[in-house]
Amino acid sequence: MLRVVIGGYGPLQVWCALLLATALPVRGQTHDEHAFRLDVGAQVLPLMTHASPALAGDAMTEAYLTQPMLFVHQQWRGVSAQVTLNLEGWTLERGELNAGNAGEGYVDRRHPHTFLHEAVLSASAARGGWSGSVAAGRGFVPFGTDDPMARPIAKYAANHHLAQILERWILLGAVRRGPVIVEGSLFNGDEPTSPESLGRIERFGDSWSARVTLLPHDALELQGSHARVESPEHAPGGGLDSRKWSASVRASHGTLYGMVEWARTTEYSGDRRAFAFASVLGEASAEVGAFRVAARFERTSRPEEERMGSAFRSARPHSDDNIIGVTRWRIATLNIARDVRLGDLRVTPFAEASRLSVEEITGSIFDPDEHYGSSNHWSLSAGFRIGAGLVHSRMGRYAVGMPSH
Amino acid sequence: MHRYAFLLLVLAASLTACDPEPVGPGGREPNDSLFDAVEFPVLGHGTTQERYTAEVAARDDWAYTSTWSARGAIQGNAIKIWDVSGNTPLLVDSLIVENAATLGDVQISDDGSLLVVATERNNGSIVIYDRSTDPRRPVRLSRHMSDATRNTGVHTVKLGRVNGRHYAFLSVNPGPPRLVVVDITDPANPVEVLVKVMGVPFIHDVFVRDGLLFTALWNGGLTIWDIGGGGNEGADPANPILIGNVQTVNGAVHNVWWYHAPDGSKRYAFVGEEGPGSLGASSTGDVHVVDVSDMAQPHEVAFFHVPGAGAHNFVMDEEAGVLYAAFYNGGVRALDVRGDLSDCEPNQRNGDRCNLGLMDRQVGVGLHNRGVISIWGVAKVGDVIYASDMLTGLFALDATGLRAR
Numbered sequence: 001m002l003r004v005v006i007g008g009y010g011p012l013q014v015w016c017a018l019l020l021a022t023a024l025p026v027r028g029q030t031h032d033e034h035a036f037r038l039d040v041g042a043q044v045l046p047l048m049t050h051a052s053p054a055l056a057g058d059a060m061t062e063a064y065l066t067q068p069m070l071f072v073h074q075q076w077r078g079v080s081a082q083v084t085l086n087l088e089g090w091t092l093e094r095g096e097l098n099a100g101n102a103g104e105g106y107v108d109r110r111h112p113h114t115f116l117h118e119a120v121l122s123a124s125a126a127r128g129g130w131s132g133s134v135a136a137g138r139g140f141v142p143f144g145t146d147d148p149m150a151r152p153i154a155k156y157a158a159n160h161h162l163a164q165i166l167e168r169w170i171l172l173g174a175v176r177r178g179p180v181i182v183e184g185s186l187f188n189g190d191e192p193t194s195p196e197s198l199g200r201i202e203r204f205g206d207s208w209s210a211r212v213t214l215l216p217h218d219a220l221e222l223q224g225s226h227a228r229v230e231s232p233e234h235a236p237g238g239g240l241d242s243r244k245w246s247a248s249v250r251a252s253h254g255t256l257y258g259m260v261e262w263a264r265t266t267e268y269s270g271d272r273r274a275f276a277f278a279s280v281l282g283e284a285s286a287e288v289g290a291f292r293v294a295a296r297f298e299r300t301s302r303p304e305e306e307r308m309g310s311a312f313r314s315a316r317p318h319s320d321d322n323i324i325g326v327t328r329w330r331i332a333t334l335n336i337a338r339d340v341r342l343g344d345l346r347v348t349p350f351a352e353a354s355r356l357s358v359e360e361i362t363g364s365i366f367d368p369d370e371h372y373g374s375s376n377h378w379s380l381s382a383g384f385r386i387g388a389g390l391v392h393s394r395m396g397r398y399a400v401g402m403p404s405h
Numbered sequence: 406m407h408r409y410a411f412l413l414l415v416l417a418a419s420l421t422a423c424d425p426e427p428v429g430p431g432g433r434e435p436n437d438s439l440f441d442a443v444e445f446p447v448l449g450h451g452t453t454q455e456r457y458t459a460e461v462a463a464r465d466d467w468a469y470t471s472t473w474s475a476r477g478a479i480q481g482n483a484i485k486i487w488d489v490s491g492n493t494p495l496l497v498d499s500l501i502v503e504n505a506a507t508l509g510d511v512q513i514s515d516d517g518s519l520l521v522v523a524t525e526r527n528n529g530s531i532v533i534y535d536r537s538t539d540p541r542r543p544v545r546l547s548r549h550m551s552d553a554t555r556n557t558g559v560h561t562v563k564l565g566r567v568n569g570r571h572y573a574f575l576s577v578n579p580g581p582p583r584l585v586v587v588d589i590t591d592p593a594n595p596v597e598v599l600v601k602v603m604g605v606p607f608i609h610d611v612f613v614r615d616g617l618l619f620t621a622l623w624n625g626g627l628t629i630w631d632i633g634g635g636g637n638e639g640a641d642p643a644n645p646i647l648i649g650n651v652q653t654v655n656g657a658v659h660n661v662w663w664y665h666a667p668d669g670s671k672r673y674a675f676v677g678e679e680g681p682g683s684l685g686a687s688s689t690g691d692v693h694v695v696d697v698s699d700m701a702q703p704h705e706v707a708f709f710h711v712p713g714a715g716a717h718n719f720v721m722d723e724e725a726g727v728l729y730a731a732f733y734n735g736g737v738r739a740l741d742v743r744g745d746l747s748d749c750e751p752n753q754r755n756g757d758r759c760n761l762g763l764m765d766r767q768v769g770v771g772l773h774n775r776g777v778i779s780i781w782g783v784a785k786v787g788d789v790i791y792a793s794d795m796l797t798g799l800f801a802l803d804a805t806g807l808r809a810r
Contacts, residue, residue: 055477055478056477056478058478234579234606235580236579236580236581236606237606238605238606238607238623238624239606240681267681269657269680269681270655270656272655272680272681272689274680274681275681275683303683306473306474306507307474307475307506308474308475308506308507308526308527309480309506309526309527310475311475311477311478315526317579317580317606318579319525319560319578319579319607319609320607320609320657320659320679321657321679321680321681321682322679322681322682322683322684322688323681323682323683323684324474324683324684324685325683325684325685325686326683362683362686362687363685363686363777364683364684364685364686364687364777365457365684365685365777365779365795365796366685370476370477371476371477373477
């Protein structure tokens with residue numbers, strides 16, 4: 001039985017035991033829509049990454065267990081529950097080497113997600129061509145595109161914090177008629193401050209989002225969304241506020257997948273515009289013979305901030321509203337994988353390479369050549385996606401908000 | 406499907422052709438009127454570039470600069486010691502503070518005997534040195550680190566004497582922001598006498614004089630306390646008694662100087678506002694003039710604005726009635742603050758505040774046209790202004806031109 005040592009999480013011990021006990025034998029879905037259904041799954045990515053240069057001209061090579069997660073989906077009539085436990089707080093405390101990525105106090109390393117990644121209860125109903133749902137709990141805000149964890153490239157995109165809002169207390173509603181889905185939500189603006197963080201429930205409702213999705217074709221999905229997030233990087237409040245925009249086109253047909261997105265976040269001090277960061281990203285994947293090939297191209301700008309104790313950690317919360325520069329990252333990534341089935345386990349070995357270039361674009365004091373030793377980097381990774389049971393194929397949508405054709 | 410794939414490609418190409426240019430506050434080059442201002446010639450430039458330079462303190466033939474954040478792989482854990490007996494500051498030595506990540510502030514006591522440094526972020530503390538015997542080689546006396554400072558860090562420290570005892574006033578951030586007062590009458594054995602939560606969401610700095618304490622509480626404004634000189638029974642540094650508060654325009658109250666004019670007037674306190682900025686390229690924030698004639702009801706009467714640049718630390722030549730302010734990318738600005746700053750013509754007002762710029766109160770400027778520059782702090786010894794530049798080290802500027810006014 002998986003032993004959970006986090007104070008106050010005693011019931012999770014039971015959850016984890018249940019999940020592990022049922023993960024393998026439970027398969028797929030029944031065809032009876034009125035039957036109680038429980039789907040569970042798990043995944044983990046053992047991964048090794050070589051980044052060159054990582055800092056001051058030196059390369060770094062590290063290995064991790066990344067994205068260790070347990071999934072539970074329950075469905076009964078129009079009521080569903082979705083729980084995702086993420087154990088990166090145990091396996092990724094130092095963060096995962098991921099040049100260009102920044103957020104929640106980690107720089108050029110992806111931060112570990114919270115243990116309680118998702119716990120959302122939804123209720124849906126349909127009538128006369130309309131369908132609607134209400135969902136509440138802790139999870140993804142209806143904004144932007146799917147979480148990179150559910151996409152073909154193992155290394156997160158640098159635009160993760162521009163293109164998704166997650167791990168918040170949410171109340172969201174969704175309405176669908178025909179090919180149009182409209183979602184709206186209220187949530188707490190503060191980002192998690194640690195893997196144990198449950199956010200500030202007292203701030204619930206200080207932020208909101210809205211998303212419109214169009215489904216003009218079985219293979220096509222268009223999305224546009226906007227969010228107002230209050231003081232995300234300063235949990236007690238009083239930090240800069242974010243106004244976020246996202247638009248994307250997603251296509252999938254069989255084993256073919258492609259997505260293009262644009263995202264922009266503008267930060268405000270009261271009504272005064274302070275900074276803006278933007279991203280354009282395109283990715284696609286297809287089967288080529290026995291292999292699955294995926295590629296991603298991205299151009300994203302991000303703030304450079306005061307480092308604290310380590311070049312890979314930035315100050316959270318801040319002590320003022322200054323940054324030391326804005327860098328623009330151009331990243332091209334190629335991933336080659338091959339699915340292998342070992343009994344109930346899905347094992348997908350993969351190799352991934354990224355070529356990155358970075359430049360400071362405002363004339364501020366941060367100098368990428370000085371910091372990294374070069375403006376051009378390589379990142380090479382190899383590992384396995386290992387999964388069993390339920391596949392969490394889309395992350396970031398609930399109930400009626402989940403496109404279905 | 407192929408049609409949609411083609412459309413996706415076209416969309417991706419067009420999006421990547423767009424330049425998601427970030428937006429920063431202000432502009433890169435200040436464009437204010439400098440026609441009547443004296444240009445401070447550069448006497449010399451002492452360079453040190455392996456770390457970012459932060460605050461400067463100077464007395465007689467010696468200056469000290471602290472260091473900030475990480476520059477590449479090198480932490481800001483050094484105090485630089487400069488021989489300023491000549492025109493060009495000469496770096497002669499450094500003091501390394503163990504287990505420190507950032508040294509945001511450095512101060513010299515009023516009698517010149519002590520050098521005190523604040524350590525921020527990791528292992529927050531103040532470190533006290535004796536410089537009385539040999540200013541070139543300060544001798545460490547003690548390091549005060551407590552539960553109130555350790556995990557968050559001391560952003561600034563200011564020294565002051567009250568009723569015969571010597572105190573250090575520490576502004577500790579982040580969460581919760583707090584004022585910590587340490588009795589350093591015996592500097593080898595500092596004693597913490599007060600921990601008081603204050604600041605919205607930060608406390609950034611204080612000013613101590615005549616038994617009164619001025620606290621810069623960011624969006625909480627400027628607050629004035631009796632710590633033994635205001636006539637309130639029981640008031641002392643361990644028991645500050647609130648006198649008054651003012652919310653200056655735009656908030657972000659960062660630092661303060663209570664001016665004692667040669668004619669005995671103590672009417673004005675000058676407040677620095679630190680708005681958002683991308684250091685080296687842009688910054689925001691004005692100098693605000695607060696009338697403290699009635700300490701219980703202080704009110705703002707004037708301000709000074711530099712387009713595209715923001716105020717940081719300042720120092721005063723009170724005898725001459727000149728305030729010298731560091732303005733980050735705007736260099737150093739000198740303001741004539743003699744007389745009645747609330748008395749101005751209608752065309753010199755913005756709302757109910759006088760605009761010191763329109764009143765031609767800017768009488769000196771330095772380092773404002775040197776490309777990428779970020780002046781953190783200023784100190785003055787005789788007719789020389791020492792200005793610390795985050796990127797390159799320490800400038801010495803000639804202020805003798807102001808004598809002719």
